[in-house]
Amino acid sequence: MVKRKKSNIGDKTHFETKAVHAGVKPESVTGAVMTPIFASSTFAHSSPGNHKGYEYSRTQNPTRKALEESLAELENGSKAFAFASGVAAQSAILETLKPGDHVIAFDDLYGGTFRLFNEIKAKSANIEFTFTDLNKNFSKLIKKNTKMIWIETPTNPLLKITDLKRIARIAKKKKILTVCDNTFATPYNQRPLDFGIDVVNHSTTKYINGHSDVIGGCLVIGKNKSLEKKLSLIQNSVGAVPSPFDCFLTLRGIKTLALRMKKHNENGLKVARFLKTVKKISNVTYPGIQGHKQRDIAQKQMNGYGGMITFLYDGTLSEIAKFMKKLKIFTIAESLGGVESLIESPALMTHAYSNDKEFNQVPKNLVRLSIGIENAEDLINDLKKAFKR
Numbered sequence: 001m002v003k004r005k006k007s008n009i010g011d012k013t014h015f016e017t018k019a020v021h022a023g024v025k026p027e028s029v030t031g032a033v034m035t036p037i038f039a040s041s042t043f044a045h046s047s048p049g050n051h052k053g054y055e056y057s058r059t060q061n062p063t064r065k066a067l068e069e070s071l072a073e074l075e076n077g078s079k080a081f082a083f084a085s086g087v088a089a090q091s092a093i094l095e096t097l098k099p100g101d102h103v104i105a106f107d108d109l110y111g112g113t114f115r116l117f118n119e120i121k122a123k124s125a126n127i128e129f130t131f132t133d134l135n136k137n138f139s140k141l142i143k144k145n146t147k148m149i150w151i152e153t154p155t156n157p158l159l160k161i162t163d164l165k166r167i168a169r170i171a172k173k174k175k176i177l178t179v180c181d182n183t184f185a186t187p188y189n190q191r192p193l194d195f196g197i198d199v200v201n202h203s204t205t206k207y208i209n210g211h212s213d214v215i216g217g218c219l220v221i222g223k224n225k226s227l228e229k230k231l232s233l234i235q236n237s238v239g240a241v242p243s244p245f246d247c248f249l250t251l252r253g254i255k256t257l258a259l260r261m262k263k264h265n266e267n268g269l270k271v272a273r274f275l276k277t278v279k280k281i282s283n284v285t286y287p288g289i290q291g292h293k294q295r296d297i298a299q300k301q302m303n304g305y306g307g308m309i310t311f312l313y314d315g316t317l318s319e320i321a322k323f324m325k326k327l328k329i330f331t332i333a334e335s336l337g338g339v340e341s342l343i344e345s346p347a348l349m350t351h352a353y354s355n356d357k358e359f360n361q362v363p364k365n366l367v368r369l370s371i372g373i374e375n376a377e378d379l380i381n382d383l384k385k386a387f388k389r
């Protein structure tokens with residue numbers, strides 16, 4: 001477990017309570033119960049250099065501060081940094097590295113993370129990346145210049161899972177920083193800092209905001225003064241900060257995170273079990289059902305398995321497109337983690353223009369579902385009809 005600072009609502013409060021209250025206090029001037037949208041770029045000094053902790057909104061903003069305190073508590077961390085997108089947060093943690101440093105990364109990652117690594121950081125910052133299956137013995141890949149291990153679990157889109165405790169233990173011995181993209185799990189289902197991971201990354205665009213109306217990201221760390229200083233400097237100097245309005249919407253989304261995740265977990269399990277009975281498809285992948293390759297690890301480190309499911313459709317890409325178009329409740333769209341159910345084909349959509357060899361392990365006939373919080377029976381009936389015709 002990482003060291004963390006004391007919570008303002010008590011250290012023993014449950015996740016549901018934290019989701020509603022963490023970081024949020026009645027506003028001091030008016031008593032407004034909901035954190036206002038502090039739409040001000042700058043803040044008054046009573047005399048030069050004398051201010052109330054806020055100077056300029058790139059550096060610090062009260063709405064963003066409330067969001068950051070909430071995110072830190074949800075992940076059992078000490079400090080969170082909010083960014084304008086998930087990839088902006090990823091870029092910021094990579095900026096703590098120096099040219100020539102080496103990163104070992106899981107071989108199934110969000111496509112945009114691969115792009116950031118290979119197209120931007122490898123070229124402009126001369127960071128070296130090695131992609132590998134972290135479930136195998138990767139110790140032999142650790143070199144003198146290895147400074148970071150990059151984890152995503154469950155991964156997008158193959159839903160691979162890796163053992164956070166094991167990787168943290170290996171990394172700690174060699175003083176290597178560990179980063180976990182926790183977007184698919186959310187802190188409701190998995191809290192990587194509790195297993196010794198150093199940095200948690202989210203695309204808050206997904207489950208954390210949960211309403212498909214904001215692009216955002218964050219980093220959360222445990223008690224680590226030097227890393228906190230570095231990330232404050234990067235957040236302020238590079239300036240990829242979210243607007244007060246987006247922070248407000250994300251905070252609003254967080255209040256129902258526990259409720260939503262409970263329903264995503266229930267619906268995910270029901271739909272995955274149904275999909276197992278469908279003849280036209282195979283390889284139904286969901287960490288909550290029998291047959292998932294790393295199910296034992298999932299059970300050890302997760303409290304639930306969320307709403308992401310993949311399967312292989314027995315047909316051509318045009319047949320897959322036809323099947324998807326028959327659905328009435330599922331929307332054909334990229335992204336995930338919102339209240340509404342979505343369906344996508346990586347080959348036709350998110351990964352369609354990519355020639356990167358890392359993507360080759362994503363089968364052409366893979367279909368990905370993001371199960372929302374609708375009635376599970378309605379979702380199953382929608383799928384049943386589309387499979388039939």
Ligand SMILES: *Cc1c(COP(=O)(O)O)cnc(C)c1O
Nearest residue numbers: 085086087110156183203205216
């Ligand atoms: C969407 C996503 C990201 C990128 O986040 P943005 O908010 O789109 O920049 C990173 N990791 C995972 C797992 C994602 O699903």
